[in-house]
Amino acid sequence: MTDPRHASRPPESQQPGRRVRSFVLRQGRITPAQQQAFDSHWSRFGLDFAPAQVDLAALFPKSAPVVLEIGFGNGEQLLHAGIHEPDKNFIGIEVHRPGVGRLMNGLAEADIDNVRISNHDAVEVLEKQIPVASLAEVRIYFPDPWPKKRHHKRRLIQPEFVKFLATRVAAGGMLHLATDWAEYAEHMLEVLDSSREWRNRAGLGSYSPAPAWRINTHFEKRGVKLGHGVWDLIHEKI
Numbered sequence: 528m529t530d531p532r533h534a535s536r537p538p539e540s541q542q543p544g545r546r547v548r549s550f551v552l553r554q555g556r557i558t559p560a561q562q563q564a565f566d567s568h569w570s571r572f573g574l575d576f577a578p579a580q581v582d583l584a585a586l587f588p589k590s591a592p593v594v595l596e597i598g599f600g601n602g603e604q605l606l607h608a609g610i611h612e613p614d615k616n617f618i619g620i621e622v623h624r625p626g627v628g629r630l631m632n633g634l635a636e637a638d639i640d641n642v643r644i645s646n647h648d649a650v651e652v653l654e655k656q657i658p659v660a661s662l663a664e665v666r667i668y669f670p671d672p673w674p675k676k677r678h679h680k681r682r683l684i685q686p687e688f689v690k691f692l693a694t695r696v697a698a699g700g701m702l703h704l705a706t707d708w709a710e711y712a713e714h715m716l717e718v719l720d721s722s723r724e725w726r727n728r729a730g731l732g733s734y735s736p737a738p739a740w741r742i743n744t745h746f747e748k749r750g751v752k753l754g755h756g757v758w759d760l761i762h763e764k765i
């Protein structure tokens with residue numbers, strides 16, 4: 528089953544301010560340990576939202592390419608990336624506070640400093656805080672597929688969004704998507720292959736093999752047990 532991560536809303540048009548939310552905020556119950564994570568670790572790992580560009584070079588202890596993950600859920604993938612890809616800096620965006628708390632506890636336990644977290648709407652963070660052409664890579668894993676036809680307009684991966692996203696990724700940078708919903712995979716492929724800003728690394732109409740850096744999270748394993756396939760799309764900024 529596709530995981531319930533909902534971290535952002537796509538532009539309804541290319542003009543800021545005319546948008547509909549693509550997530551339903553399901554905060555769930557935050558545990559005392561997760562709340563303690565906010566109290567103890569937010570000052571170290573948190574990225575507060577403000578309508579002003581962030582100096583990414585000053586955000587991390589060392590200079591490195593910056594990778595943005597939208598909708599990291601419980602942070603399992605992002606924690607793995609922070610540990611196993613020390614040559615990169617990571618920003619994760621997630622609106623679900625329990626997942627944010629869990630990730631911060633994991634980061635503190637691993638004592639790594641190449642991950643920062645935003646607990647805010649991803650499109651607003653991208654619009655207001657992320658400088659143009661500053662990202663080396665964007666990762667969006669298992670976004671809400673909004674399976675009912677009348678809800679398709681709420682999907683994050685839309686032509687307007689991928690065009691806007693390209694403004695924040697440097698030339699030659701990468702966009703990596705993954706989904707376990709077949710119809711959404713087809714939609715993603717059509718949107719990106721029709722884009723003038725992105726080139727399909729696997730060739731037009733083709734999906735990419737799952738790369739080594741994307742682990743099988745518990746959400747994915749649950750979906751596989753239910754008979755779901757998984758599709759990866761890797762596109763390069765032109």
